[in-house]
Amino acid sequence: MSEALDRLQSxxxxxxxxxxxxxxxxxxxxxxxxxxxxxxxRARSHRLITRGAAVESIVPEVKGMSETDFYSLMxxxxxxxxxxxxxxxxxxxxxxx
Numbered sequence: 001m002s003e004a005l006d007r008l009q010s011x012x013x014x015x016x017x018x019x020x021x022x023x024x025x026x027x028x029x030x031x032x033x034x035x036x037x038x039x040x041x042r043a044r045s046h047r048l049i050t051r052g053a054a055v056e057s058i059v060p061e062v063k064g065m066s067e068t069d070f071y072s073l074m075x076x077x078x079x080x081x082x083x084x085x086x087x088x089x090x091x092x093x094x095x096x097x
Contacts, residue, residue, distance in 0.1 A: 056063050062070055077083055 062073070065073070078087070
């Protein structure tokens with residue numbers, strides 16, 4: 001009887017070690033996911049800031065515009081047929097940056 005109990009205890013300890021290892025692996029993967037997501041957010045923020053600054057340097061008049069006026073202007077300009085064609089021609093074909 002003691003031998004069976006020892007074997008079960010040993011199996012239980014092994015299962016607990018494997019569970020702990022799996023939990024650590026899950027935590028490492030979650031940390032890695034957060035790291036990459038944070039990097040993607042930083043890259044996007046940097047891109048938006050850089051491009052916004054470029055617009056302001058090319059068209060300084062937009063600096064004093066309200067958000068609503070700016071979005072309205074951009075919507076009008078960017079939907080002009082010639083501008084839309086130019087954007088399509090300049091955009092990468094894979095949709096990336």
